[in-house]
Amino acid sequence: MNGAARIVVDRLVKRFGDFTALDGVSFEVAPGEIMGFLGPNGAGKSTLIRILCGLLHPSQGRAQVAGIDVAKDPEAVRTRIGYMSQKFSLYNDLSVVENLRFFGGIYGVGRERIDARVTEAVSMAGLSGREDTLVANLAGGWKQRLALGAAILHRPPVLFLDEPTSGVDPESRRRFWDLIHTLGGEGISVLVSTHYMDEAEYCHRIALISGGRLAALGTPRDIKRLGKEAGAEAAEPTMEDAFVALVGQAQGGRAAA
Amino acid sequence: MLGRILQLLLKEFLQLKRDKSARLRLLIPPMIQMVLFGYAATFEVFDVSTVILDLDRSQESRALIDAFVHSSRFRIAVPAASEREVRDAVETSDAQVGLVIPPGFAELLRKGRTAPIQALVDGTNSNTALIALGYVGQIAGSFSQDYARDLAQRTGRLQGKPMVSVILRERYWYNPNLNSRWFFVPGVIGTLALITIVNLCAFAIVREREVGTLEQILVTPIRPVEFIIGKTLPFFLIGLMEVAIVASVGMLWFRVPFRGNPFVLLLGTCLFLLAALAIGLLISTVCTTQQQAFSSNFFVLNPLFILSGFSFPIASMPPALQYFTYIDPLRYYLVIIRATFLKGVGIEALWHQMLALAIIAFVLLAAAVLRFRKSLD
Incomplete structure (x- = not known):
């Protein structure tokens, strides 16, 4: 790929004391691309996202987000990204609009634009007419979409979603992914980590992370093909088959080394 | 920002x-x-429950008891008839202070001599004990001064020698009544x-x-x-x-x-x-x-x-x-x-x-x- 990439990750290493959470990960993400992060718990997905958001310092290697080095200028990075985590993180004791106005203000959305953006986010979440409802009283799916709306109030070119759909019903998950694709269509690069295999199919490309390393990288079809090569037995391996085979291969390889 | x-x-x-x-x-x-x-x-001590044993039963001993009763610092809780009762009252916490006026108290005073009295104080609350004992001393002190002056006047200074004494005039600044x-x-x-x-x-x-x-x-x-x-x-x-x-x-x-x-x-x-x-x-x-x-x-x-x-x-x-x-x-x-x-x-x-x-x-x-x-x- 080329200099137009929105995210460039180059041999990234992160150590916590003796533990190596990320061990030389490299990839790039293009504008408008939806990149999925797949991997077992503790594989390093969240660590990677936190580094790209400027919340953690990389131990080695380089990471660029929207053209800015995350280690050198994390604050500038944060004006250009949206972030939504697995932990639901709006204020329960504030209303829908109060939450949006607060985050809009923190992101520096100007007074002349904030009203329109808030209205847009409200309708995107399907909450028109419930602007003054306290967030505590919203069901999970609505909260999720509202959090997404809050994360893009400042129209960032890059959006990070850390297991955004855990604990949400299938219908809400589907609607959520429709939204993600709409954003991708608008040119926003989306980096999303997930546990759900069916969700991986919705991504343009998938990065399979295991033990802090990139075990496989490619389109969903590529991943399934790689999975078959890695020993998945089914003739037409599902994403799950491929995942199990590739993670098994990566872990086996490490044990042998 | x-x-x-x-x-x-x-x-x-x-x-x-x-x-x-x-x-x-x-x-x-x-x-x-x-x-x-x-x-x-509050650090102040009022109404300390007190038991008094008067073994002298004289005019003087009653005057001293009166001084305690009128001081508002002490409340005479139980009259005692024996030293044992004084001890019991302090032990059962019926009284925090026990005062014993021994026999011969008045006789010593009349001769212009020093007359001891005994104070038993419950020391479990050391703060209260200390303050209460201070009051006992004050009351006894002023009683003896008054008595000495009185005696000197009555006997034409034959008894109760004119006393030379240092008098403390206290003034508490900022909080005059403490x-x-x-x-x-x-x-x-x-x-x-x-x-x-x-x-x-x-x-x-x-x-x-x-x-x-x-x-x-x-x-x-x-x-x-x-x-x-x-x-x-x-x-x-x-x-x-x-x-x-x-x-x-x-x-x-x-x-x-x-x-x-x-x-x-x-x-x-x-x-x-x-x-x-x-x-x-x-x-x-x-x-x-x-x-x-x-x-x-x-x-x-x-x-x-x-x-x-x-x-x-x-x-x-x-x-x-x-x-x-x-x-x-x-x-x-x-x-x-x-x-x-x-x-x-x-x-x-x-x-x-x-x-x-x-x-x-x-x-x-x-x-x-x-x-x-x-x-x-």
Whole structure:
């Protein structure tokens, strides 16, 4: 790929004391691309996202987000990204609009634009007419979409979603992914980590992370093909088959080394 | 920068406005504490239950007993008929003081000689015991002076030699009646402010950490310093308000005089609140749950209270502990608040305390900001 990439990750290493959470990960993400992060718990997905958001310092290697080095200028990075985590993180004791106005203000959305953006986010979440409802009283799916709306109030070119759909019903998950694709269509690069295999199919490309390393990288079809090569037995391996085979291969390889 | 801080401020007050119980928690407990301290906390000793055994049964011994009865310090609880009964009364806590007037008391007095009486004092509460014993001495002393003068007059100075004596004329400055409420109420203001602000500040930040909103805010362009200012400024304002309210109760209800310059107190209060906020902030950086914050607060606030000189004189502490009092912001604030209330002195008498508070606040705040940034990693 080329200099137009929105995210460039180059041999990234992160150590916590003796533990190596990320061990030389490299990839790039293009504008408008939806990149999925797949991997077992503790594989390093969240660590990677936190580094790209400027919340953690990389131990080695380089990471660029929207053209800015995350280690050198994390604050500038944060004006250009949206972030939504697995932990639901709006204020329960504030209303829908109060939450949006607060985050809009923190992101520096100007007074002349904030009203329109808030209205847009409200309708995107399907909450028109419930602007003054306290967030505590919203069901999970609505909260999720509202959090997404809050994360893009400042129209960032890059959006990070850390297991955004855990604990949400299938219908809400589907609607959520429709939204993600709409954003991708608008040119926003989306980096999303997930546990759900069916969700991986919705991504343009998938990065399979295991033990802090990139075990496989490619389109969903590529991943399934790689999975078959890695020993998945089914003739037409599902994403799950491929995942199990590739993670098994990566872990086996490490044990042998 | 200012815009983002303002947004945080707005949000904090919005949340506070919505949280009825939080508003009550801010107002009611300090009021209750103030009233409790104002009424219950006193060093003065009245109505000590006393048992008297009069083995002399003379005019003189009855006069001495009368002096005790009329003093309002002692309440003659049980008449005793034997020394055993005196001992029993003290043992069963029916009486805290037992007085025994031995036989021959009057005879010695009439001869102008020294007549001993015995006082048994329950020492389990050493403070009360000491004070009560002091009163016994005072009453006995003035009784003997009166008696000596009387005797000298009656006998034409044959008996009861004219006494040469030193008379102490006491004058207590600033608190002429030694009203302990005047001593306690200003101290309570400082203590309450410390407890409230440290708690509020620590809990507010730990709650955001626990819920996950802290992480959400940190991926916005907000800088840690901005976050800290926006998050703690509301508590600073609340602290000022609380000091004002509690101080008003002290002045209007408990009639404690305020003789100093309110601006000197304001300056001291601002410095003190900064130090308190920094302590709360530091606690929040080492705690990830509100449960931890709760126990840490207790751990930190209790020593600060004991070492502050609120009720235990710092000069009487062992030297090693006295050094610790120097880093206790409450120590300095108590001096400032008591001095502005009662002595009415100005900044020229208090600048040592102000400077110490400013240094403590600065060091703690710097440490808190550094630790806060580190705790995010």
